[in-house]
Amino acid sequence: MITASPATFGLLGMLSVRSWTGYELTQQMRRSLRFIWPSSEGHLYREQKRLVDLGWASVEEEAAGERTRNRYTITDLGRAALAEWLASKPEEPQFRVEGILRSFFGDQGTPQQLASSMQTTAESARSMLDEMLGFVDEYLEEGGPLWMLEQGISEPGGDRIEFHGRPMYPERLHVVALAIDVTTQLLETIHSYFEDAADRVASWPSTTDISITPETRQRLERVQSRGQLEHPTS
Numbered sequence: 001m002i003t004a005s006p007a008t009f010g011l012l013g014m015l016s017v018r019s020w021t022g023y024e025l026t027q028q029m030r031r032s033l034r035f036i037w038p039s040s041e042g043h044l045y046r047e048q049k050r051l052v053d054l055g056w057a058s059v060e061e062e063a064a065g066e067r068t069r070n071r072y073t074i075t076d077l078g079r080a081a082l083a084e085w086l087a088s089k090p091e092e093p094q095f096r097v098e099g100i101l102r103s104f105f106g107d108q109g110t111p112q113q114l115a116s117s118m119q120t121t122a123e124s125a126r127s128m129l130d131e132m133l134g135f136v137d138e139y140l141e142e143g144g145p146l147w148m149l150e151q152g153i154s155e156p157g158g159d160r161i162e163f164h165g166r167p168m169y170p171e172r173l174h175v176v177a178l179a180i181d182v183t184t185q186l187l188e189t190i191h192s193y194f195e196d197a198a199d200r201v202a203s204w205p206s207t208t209d210i211s212i213t214p215e216t217r218q219r220l221e222r223v224q225s226r227g228q229l230e231h232p233t234s
Helices: 006-017 022-032 041-054 076-087 098-104 111-140 145-150 170-201 210-230
Strands: 057-064 067-074
Touching (some): 006 022, 006 067, 006 076, 022 041, 022 067, 041 057, 041 067, 041 076, 067 076, 098 111, 098 170, 111 170
16 A cells, blocks of 8 residues: 655645656755755655655656656646645654754763754754745845735746746745744754753763752753743633
């Protein structure tokens, strides 16, 4: 039995916008979705084949110079599957931040190792955040997708207006903005938390010293207070 994963539906969602070659689809996924559902290039190519096997996409060979390439198009069955998926309940949130995993086992290393891991995580989050903010700057530029919406150029279909060498889909900007909003907030939190924690951990005498117990109490009580503020008891 062929099963579908969230990555399968990510590709299917991209195909609901337009048809893509296999290369275009993989590159677009890496640009648009790597911040929220990262997948390796090999996995994405396997998922393209899965879409065809499921009958959710058709594939045709087209000429590309002296070679050929595969172009994928969503089918009616694929649109029905996408609609069914969107109507279902999503999985629980998943976090795959290696810096958090390393923090969980930080007592097996040194304070310097743990602090270095945290600082690297903070820097990576900042780099990802800067890249996403670059997308936002582009969306807000004159001639960009928001400008197109404000000028009334937002109807799907027909020839696409290009901006910075790429076709624009201004009619999708409202949902793209939702995803960017929450993702940038998460990245901001990861950056600020790990940067502050790295400075604190660097001052620990060791990762197993009992003297840091009062700090642990303070940290846990802050967590508890946040939970009480967000979910006050009546």
